[in-house]
Amino acid sequence: MVNFNECVHAFIAAKYYEELTKAFGDRGKRAFIHATQYYAEQRGRRMAQRAIRDGQELTFGVYQEYGEWVNTDYTIENEWSNKSTIESWSPDLEMKIVRCPWHKQFKDMGLVEAGHTYCEHLDNSICRGFNPYITYDVLQTLHKSDYCTHIVRNANFEEGEKHPKKTEYLKSFEYHCAHSFFAYAEVTKAIFLAEGNRVVENVLDAFEKEYGVEMANILMKYKDTNFNVCD
Numbered sequence: 001m002v003n004f005n006e007c008v009h010a011f012i013a014a015k016y017y018e019e020l021t022k023a024f025g026d027r028g029k030r031a032f033i034h035a036t037q038y039y040a041e042q043r044g045r046r047m048a049q050r051a052i053r054d055g056q057e058l059t060f061g062v063y064q065e066y067g068e069w070v071n072t073d074y075t076i077e078n079e080w081s082n083k084s085t086i087e088s089w090s091p092d093l094e095m096k097i098v099r100c101p102w103h104k105q106f107k108d109m110g111l112v113e114a115g116h117t118y119c120e121h122l123d124n125s126i127c128r129g130f131n132p133y134i135t136y137d138v139l140q141t142l143h144k145s146d147y148c149t150h151i152v153r154n155a156n157f158e159e160g161e162k163h164p165k166k167t168e169y170l171k172s173f174e175y176h177c178a179h180s181f182f183a184y185a186e187v188t189k190a191i192f193l194a195e196g197n198r199v200v201e202n203v204l205d206a207f208e209k210e211y212g213v214e215m216a217n218i219l220m221k222y223k224d225t226n227f228n229v230c231d
Contacts, residue, residue, distance in 0.1 A: 002211055004173035004218075005072040007080070009180055010105035010115075015206045016184040017114035019199045024192065029117065031191050032184075036118055037125040039183035043068060044129020046230040050169055051130075053230075058131035060093065060155045064163035066130075068171045075101040093155035097148035106143060116143035123150060178222035181207070 002008065016035065020028030047066040048058055056062045071081035083099035106115025119141040127136035135153035142148050181203070188196040208216040 002215070003072070003074060004177050004215070005074045006101035006173065007075070007105040008211065008215075009173060009177050010102040010118075011109070011210060012177060012180045012203065012207065013118050013184070014106055014109050014111045014114050015203045016188070016199070017117065018111060019202050019206075020188065023195065023199055031187060032114075033117060033121055034191075035184045035187035036121045037128075038187055039180055040122050040125030041129030042179070042183060042227050044126040044131075045228060047126075047169075048130045049230040058134075060127075060134055060152050061157070061161070061163045063127060063130050063134070065166050066169055067165050068169060069173065069176060070165060070170060071101075072173060080104045089155075089157045089159045089161070091154050091156050093152040093157050095148075095150040095152075097142065097150065098146075100142055100148070103142040112143050116141050119143065119148065127152075174218060175222070178219050178225065179227045181219050182222060182225070183227065 013036070017029075017032050020032050022028070024031065044063075047063065047068065051058060051062050051066050056066075075081040080099070080101040082097065082101070084095050084097040086093065087096050088094040102119065103115060106112060106118070120138055124136040124138050127134050137151045137153065139149040139151060140147075184203070185200040188199050190196070192199065204216060204219075207219070
């Protein structure tokens with residue numbers, strides 16, 4: 001059995017994009033964008049809840065510390081893990097991302113437009129969920145450019161400033177994959193009703209074919225999880 005990892009996570013979003021746009025065209029794409037934002041903002045809110053509980057201010061440095069994932073051994077060993085550089089530290093923090101496992105997975109599936117749409121709306125929405133007063137811009141993505149450009153306005157970092165993630169708050173990719181599946185499912189069913197149910201069923205069927213019954217059953221264990229709140 002393949003372990004849950006970044007590529008499995010990307011597969012779920014890619015399949016939702018494929019099924020939504022196939023069934024509903026432009027409405028499906030707009031629903032996908034809305035669902036991506038919904039999913040991402042939930043992640044950001046969980047991060048903010050933990051930070052507030054710990055007495056932290058909701059700065060971008062704290063945002064980095066409370067991120068919920070790190071690259072898995074699987075993507076590190078295969079040299080697909082995230083690789084980035086800092087192009088500018090202050091006043092705006094400009095990040096250049098040159099390698100990403102999500103980019104690889106979308107590309108391997110032949111779904112470049114899906115990957116571009118996903119990445120256009122993901123990180124800025126996580127940040128908005130964490131603190132809507134931080135301006136996080138995604139100017140370009142690896143799917144259509146040589147690298148991603150992410151800019152956090154007025155971060156005012158010192159050169160070399162680091163904010164390592166708090167390991168006690170990391171979540172497994174099993175959790176993240178389940179969260180992604182059910183966030184997209186919730187929005188898809190809300191917008192498209194019975195037709196949306198069929199989209200969700202098709203995504204689950206595709207997941208099971210790709211990764212097996214056991215991993216699909218693991219996803220389903222999370223169906224009653226409230227992803228809006230931290231644990």
